[in-house]
Amino acid sequence: xxxxxxxxxxxxxxxxxxxxxxxxxxxxxxxxxxxxxxxxxxxxxxxxxxxxxxxxxxxxxxxxxxxxxxxxxxxxxxxxxxxxxxxxxxxxxxxxxxxxxxxxxxxxxxxxxxxxxxxxxxxxxxxxxxxxxxxxxxxxxxxxxxxxxxxxxxxxxxxxxxxxxxxxxxxxxxxxxxxxxxxx
Amino acid sequence: xxxxxxxxxxxxxxxxxxxxxxxxxxxxxxxxxxxxxxxxxxxxxxxxxxxxxxxxxxxxxxxxxxxxxxxxxxxxxxxxxxxxxxxxxxxxxxxxxxxxxxxxxxxxxxxxxxxxxxxxxxxxxxxxxxxxxxxxxxxxxxxxxxxxxxxxxxxxxxxxxxxxxxxxxxxxxxxxxxxxxxxxxxxxxxxxxxxxxxxxxxxxxxxxxxxxxxxxxxxxxxxxxxxxxxxxxxxxxxxxxxxxxxxxxxxxxxxxxxxxxxxxxxxxxxxxxxxxxxxxxxxxxxxxxxxxxxxxxxxxxxxxxxxxxxxxxxxxxxxxxx
Numbered sequence: 001x002x003x004x005x006x007x008x009x010x011x012x013x014x015x016x017x018x019x020x021x022x023x024x025x026x027x028x029x030x031x032x033x034x035x036x037x038x039x040x041x042x043x044x045x046x047x048x049x050x051x052x053x054x055x056x057x058x059x060x061x062x063x064x065x066x067x068x069x070x071x072x073x074x075x076x077x078x079x080x081x082x083x084x085x086x087x088x089x090x091x092x093x094x095x096x097x098x099x100x101x102x103x104x105x106x107x108x109x110x111x112x113x114x115x116x117x118x119x120x121x122x123x124x125x126x127x128x129x130x131x132x133x134x135x136x137x138x139x140x141x142x143x144x145x146x147x148x149x150x151x152x153x154x155x156x157x158x159x160x161x162x163x164x165x166x167x168x169x170x171x172x173x174x175x176x177x178x179x180x181x182x183x184x
Numbered sequence: 185x186x187x188x189x190x191x192x193x194x195x196x197x198x199x200x201x202x203x204x205x206x207x208x209x210x211x212x213x214x215x216x217x218x219x220x221x222x223x224x225x226x227x228x229x230x231x232x233x234x235x236x237x238x239x240x241x242x243x244x245x246x247x248x249x250x251x252x253x254x255x256x257x258x259x260x261x262x263x264x265x266x267x268x269x270x271x272x273x274x275x276x277x278x279x280x281x282x283x284x285x286x287x288x289x290x291x292x293x294x295x296x297x298x299x300x301x302x303x304x305x306x307x308x309x310x311x312x313x314x315x316x317x318x319x320x321x322x323x324x325x326x327x328x329x330x331x332x333x334x335x336x337x338x339x340x341x342x343x344x345x346x347x348x349x350x351x352x353x354x355x356x357x358x359x360x361x362x363x364x365x366x367x368x369x370x371x372x373x374x375x376x377x378x379x380x381x382x383x384x385x386x387x388x389x390x391x392x393x394x395x396x397x398x399x400x401x402x403x404x405x406x407x408x409x410x411x412x413x414x415x416x417x418x419x420x421x422x423x424x425x426x427x428x429x430x431x432x433x434x435x436x437x438x439x440x441x442x443x444x445x446x447x448x449x450x451x452x453x454x455x456x457x458x459x460x461x462x463x464x465x466x467x468x469x470x471x472x473x474x475x476x477x478x479x480x481x482x483x484x485x486x487x488x489x490x491x492x493x494x495x496x497x498x499x500x501x502x503x504x505x506x
Contacts, residue, residue, distance in 0.1 A: 068209065071210075071213075071251075072222060076223055076224070077488060078488050079487065079488055083206075084205070086212060121217075
């Protein structure tokens with residue numbers, strides 16, 4: 001089968017985010033000193049939603065930020081320059097626990113760039129990683145602390161995350177030949 | 185867009201918009217505690233300046249350094265050029281040393297085009313003779329966009345020595361590409377032949393033009409032009425084409441005043457106008473120059489081969505099919 005297949009529908013995405021929010025609260029014993037930072041593009045609305053859920057669970061606001069990693073990539077000069085975005089971190093990172101949020105964890109290179117970018121803004125006490133989908137095939141020694149869905153994929157496949165804020169509706173779709181799919 | 189930035193006329197409207205958008209994002213780097221990103225680590229930018237320039241060279245140098253590129257400053261004075269080395273030999277020498285980009289300021293119109301034929305490096309025109317100064321035009325457009333939502337139908341007057349102004353030529357090209365309505369205002373002696381082909385309106389009467397403008401861009405009057413007979417006296421020039429407080433009062437309330445610098449206060453622009461907090465965006469132009477040049481260096485040097493390539497808005501990194 002090679003047509004697009006829905007892996008998570010809108011309700012699945014919603015449930016995954018609620019579960020991740022509870023895991024974050026459990027792991028950190030609350031939300032004291034916690035900030036949520038989304039990686040452009042789709043990590044940003046995910047981070048805002050997670051921050052809102054954390055606020056509902058604990059009854060206190062959790063600040064959310066946005067991080068652009070285009071200037072920190074390790075493939076600059078290897079392909080056309082990536083579009084840039086605004087980095088907005090309306091808080092001091094020193095001593096905070098940062099939950100970094102992205103839609104798909106794949107090679108790990110975006111997250112590596114994000115770690116470098118964050119370091120330029122301050123020295124958090126800890127950085128944790130939350131992703132909606134982990135599709136495996138890491139090229140760097142990184143792992144996520146919170147995963148919405150582990151999705152075995154083949155390298156030739158594409159995982160498309162759609163969010164209401166950017167695409168009109170929530171959902172995760174996998175495209176391309178699946179015969180050689182392997183678990184991470 | 186081309187591999188090089190030689191003329192403002194080579195840029196399409198989407199190219200210009202992409203430069204300005206990228207500059208807006210990169211401007212934030214200047215507000216950080218660490219005013220530097222690692223983007224162009226290991227790339228070398230050579231500022232090759234055959235004419236004196238303080239602000240443009242420093243602006244390019246800061247832009248390259250904020251992107252972590254290595255910078256070589258080469259000025260013709262005290263170099264092998266003063267021993268008679270040709271532009272071509274200088275270019276071949278720089279190429280042999282492995283520079284990735286050459287930012288050139290040269291007194292001869294067209295010099296950057298010749299240079300681009302000889303070297304593999306990216307060439308950025310930082311002002312060639314009386315011809316073009318595309319990065320100045322882009323920083324002017326960036327400054328205008330901070331005050332006005334759109335260029336479409338925006339009325340811009342460019343006032344002064346249009347004949348010798350590379351700033352005017354590049355601005356007319358970039359502004360008309362973006363849909364602005366440009367009026368050139370100058371005495372007849374300081375307008376180039378066939379100026380009617382530029383796609384801009386022409387007037388000799390500043391007072392008639394001023395009240396209708398959204399943006400008034402004053403050009404530097406080079407004092408030696410008076411000795412060459414282009415106008416009878418500086419006093420007369422200032423009276424007819426200088427922007428003073430009285431003329432400022434005839435402008436629309438929202439209109440802004442620009443000047444590429446360095447200014448001749450009391451000649452083309454009165455001190456009270458240059459220092460007007462509500463009207464003058466001259467200091468903004470200087471600050472914006474760094475962001476715009478960062479954007480250009482990123483877009484020209486941040487890719488594998490030539491030019492901007494296709495913009496990849498929010499393209500997922502390595503997530504798609506190979």
